Amino acid sequence: MSDHVAPPLKPEPLFNxxxxxxxxxxxxxxxxxxxxxxxxxxxxxxxxxxxxxTDLMRRLVDVDVSVEFIQARSYAGTLSTGSVHLTLGxxxxxxxxxxxxxxxxxxxxxxxxxxxxxxxxxxxxxxxICALIDKPSRRTFDIRADYVGFTIGNEYVVGYGLDYxxxxxxxxxxxxxxxxxx
Ligand code: IMP
Ligand code: MG
Numbered sequence: 001m002s003d004h005v006a007p008p009l010k011p012e013p014l015f016n017x018x019x020x021x022x023x024x025x026x027x028x029x030x031x032x033x034x035x036x037x038x039x040x041x042x043x044x045x046x047x048x049x050x051x052x053x054t055d056l057m058r059r060l061v062d063v064d065v066s067v068e069f070i071q072a073r074s075y076a077g078t079l080s081t082g083s084v085h086l087t088l089g090x091x092x093x094x095x096x097x098x099x100x101x102x103x104x105x106x107x108x109x110x111x112x113x114x115x116x117x118x119x120x121x122x123x124x125x126x127x128x129i130c131a132l133i134d135k136p137s138r139r140t141f142d143i144r145a146d147y148v149g150f151t152i153g154n155e156y157v158v159g160y161g162l163d164y165x166x167x168x169x170x171x172x173x174x175x176x177x178x179x180x181x182x
Pocket of ligand 1: 104111
């Protein structure tokens with residue numbers, strides 16, 4: 001399919017605005033309890049996690065939050081974590097900090113594994129992973145999220161920050177691509 005043609009979406013959202021708001025609120029409560037009164041660095045993975053992260057951070061109560069951004073590019077065709085290149089890293093080292101990596105989707109796990117490896121070199125006090133969406137059936141790297149918004153099967157989803165060729169990030173609900181009946 002050409003980059004210029006947006007593919008069709010299934011008409012009914014997989015998760016609507018209310019589902020997302022409720023679930024993000026629940027994650028906020030859990031994370032606020034776990035990190036009560038502590039300093040936490042949220043590491044937001046560009047670009048897909050931006051919408052999720054901005055909602056989630058406003059649901060954190062009695063947590064001393066700071067925010068950093070990372071951009072990771074992965075190169076297709078190889079299965080080594082070495083193929084993920086970080087084009088933007090945390091501005092300040094996370095040494096001795098509690099860190100939460102905010103991911104849009106944990107798919108094969110390659111991106112998160114590479115980011116985790118990278119951050120661990122700075123010796124943070126702790127690292128947790130929070131993923132809006134988990135696709136456990138797709139995992140090829142030994143990595144799991146500590147906090148998960150929604151668990152789905154092997155379908156491609158867009159909206160609420162998630163893209164297909166950089167499209168659809170602005171949708172307020174999460175939709176599956178309509179790939180026809182296989
Ligand atoms: P991983 O390194 O295989 O875990 O891939 C993670 C990245 O692939 C995510 O952060 C997304 O940017 C992208 N990705 C994987 N599945 C989807 C999807 O269903 N919709 C949108 N992006 C996806
Ligand atoms: Mg992406």
